[in-house]
Amino acid sequence: MFKKPLPDFTIEDTYPICINYIDDDSIREYMIGMKNHVYVQSEKYLELIHQSKLEELDIPFIFNIPVDANGKIIKAHENNWFVKLYKYYFSKNDIKYAKANQFYNRIKLDGVTSNKSKRCCYCNNHKIEVVDHFLPESKYVFLAVNPVNLVPSCEECNDNKHAYSPDSSKPVLVHPYFDNIDHISWLGVKLHGRLKDEAENKYIYFFEYFVKNLDQCPISVERIKKTFAQLKINNNITFDAQNFFNTELIYDLNDPDELGNLSDVDLALHFKKKSERLIIQGYGVNHWKVALYKLLSTLIDFSYFKENPL
Ligand SMILES: [Zn+2]
Incomplete structure (x- = not known):
C-alpha cells in the first residue's frame, strides 16, 4: 500500500460528460435531476474520509434500486444507469466515448514517469491493470464515476477485494489517495x-x-x-x-x-x-x-x- 496522487479532476468534471452520452432523453433528464444528489454524496465522502469515518457513508433512499418479487434488482430502473455510466462510457475504450474514457485512462496511467507509480497502489508489486472502485459501485452507485473513489490497481488485488464495503465491525481499507503510510515501515x-x-x-x-x-x-x-x-x-x-x-x-x-x-x-x-x-x-x-x-x-x-x- 502506498499513496497515489489524487486525480486532478472531480465528479463535477466526469458526471456531466458521462450523462451527456445517454441517448434516451427521459433517462438523461433523470440523471441530470440526480446531479446535485451525486455531488452532495461526494462532499460527504470527502468529509468522512477526513474524519476517518468512511464506514458511516449512507446510501440515500433516492439511490435505491428496487427489487422484484424474486428479490432480483429491477434492471430497467433508472438508478442502474449510474453503474452503466461507468461500464458504457467511462471505462469503454471507444473513440465515441473518448471524452469520458480519457478520465479512466488518466487514472490508470497516472504518473507513469516513475517506477513506483507503475505499480498497483495496494500490493506495491504487480503492475497496474485495472481501475478499482474503492467502495463498490454495486452498492454505492453514486460513486461509480467519482474520481476520488477510483484507484489504479492490479487485477489480483481488484479481484480479491470483491465488493468489500466497510461497516462498524469492519475497518475501512487503506485509501490510496488519502492515507499516507509511506514513511512508516509496516x-x-x-x-x-x-x-x-x-x-x-x-x-x-x-x-x-x-x-x-x-x-x-x-x-x-x-x-x-x-x-x-x-x-x-x-x-x-x-x-x-x-x-x-x-x-x-x-x-x-x-x-x-x-x-x-x-x-x-x-x-x-x-x-x-x-x-x-x-x-x-x-x-x-x-x-x-x-x-x-x-x-x-x-x-x-x-x-x-x-x-x-x-
Ligand atoms: Zn495489487
Missing part, C-alpha cells in the same frame, strides 16, 4: 524455514510476510492488517519473494564469483546497501524486496543458506 518478513527438494538436491527456503505491530502510525494498524488480509497481498508478494530467493539469490550466495566469498559481516552490509538503493529508486520502504533485504541485513550468520547442496 511490512515485515521472517524466515519460515526450508525444505529439501530431493529431486533437485537443493533446499527451498520459505518466508512469511506480515504487518508489524506499530506503536506509532498515522492510521489504525488494524486498517493496514485488514487491507493486507482482504486483498491477500501476502500471497502475491510471498510468491515473488520466494521465487526470487530460491532461483536467484541463493545461487549468488553460493557462487564465489558473486557473494559466496563475502564474510557474514560484509554480506549483511551488502544487503543493507541493496535495501537502501531500492528505497532511493522509489520502491518505498514497504516493497517486499526492501523488506527481504532488510531481514538479510540483520543476520549475523549466513551458513544456513550456504549448506545448499548445489
Whole structure:
C-alpha cells in the first residue's frame, strides 16, 4: 500500500460528460435531476474520509434500486444507469466515448514517469491493470464515476477485494489517495524455514510476510492488517519473494564469483546497501524486496543458506 496522487479532476468534471452520452432523453433528464444528489454524496465522502469515518457513508433512499418479487434488482430502473455510466462510457475504450474514457485512462496511467507509480497502489508489486472502485459501485452507485473513489490497481488485488464495503465491525481499507503510510515501515518478513527438494538436491527456503505491530502510525494498524488480509497481498508478494530467493539469490550466495566469498559481516552490509538503493529508486520502504533485504541485513550468520547442496 502506498499513496497515489489524487486525480486532478472531480465528479463535477466526469458526471456531466458521462450523462451527456445517454441517448434516451427521459433517462438523461433523470440523471441530470440526480446531479446535485451525486455531488452532495461526494462532499460527504470527502468529509468522512477526513474524519476517518468512511464506514458511516449512507446510501440515500433516492439511490435505491428496487427489487422484484424474486428479490432480483429491477434492471430497467433508472438508478442502474449510474453503474452503466461507468461500464458504457467511462471505462469503454471507444473513440465515441473518448471524452469520458480519457478520465479512466488518466487514472490508470497516472504518473507513469516513475517506477513506483507503475505499480498497483495496494500490493506495491504487480503492475497496474485495472481501475478499482474503492467502495463498490454495486452498492454505492453514486460513486461509480467519482474520481476520488477510483484507484489504479492490479487485477489480483481488484479481484480479491470483491465488493468489500466497510461497516462498524469492519475497518475501512487503506485509501490510496488519502492515507499516507509511506514513511512508516509496516511490512515485515521472517524466515519460515526450508525444505529439501530431493529431486533437485537443493533446499527451498520459505518466508512469511506480515504487518508489524506499530506503536506509532498515522492510521489504525488494524486498517493496514485488514487491507493486507482482504486483498491477500501476502500471497502475491510471498510468491515473488520466494521465487526470487530460491532461483536467484541463493545461487549468488553460493557462487564465489558473486557473494559466496563475502564474510557474514560484509554480506549483511551488502544487503543493507541493496535495501537502501531500492528505497532511493522509489520502491518505498514497504516493497517486499526492501523488506527481504532488510531481514538479510540483520543476520549475523549466513551458513544456513550456504549448506545448499548445489
Ligand atoms: Zn495489487
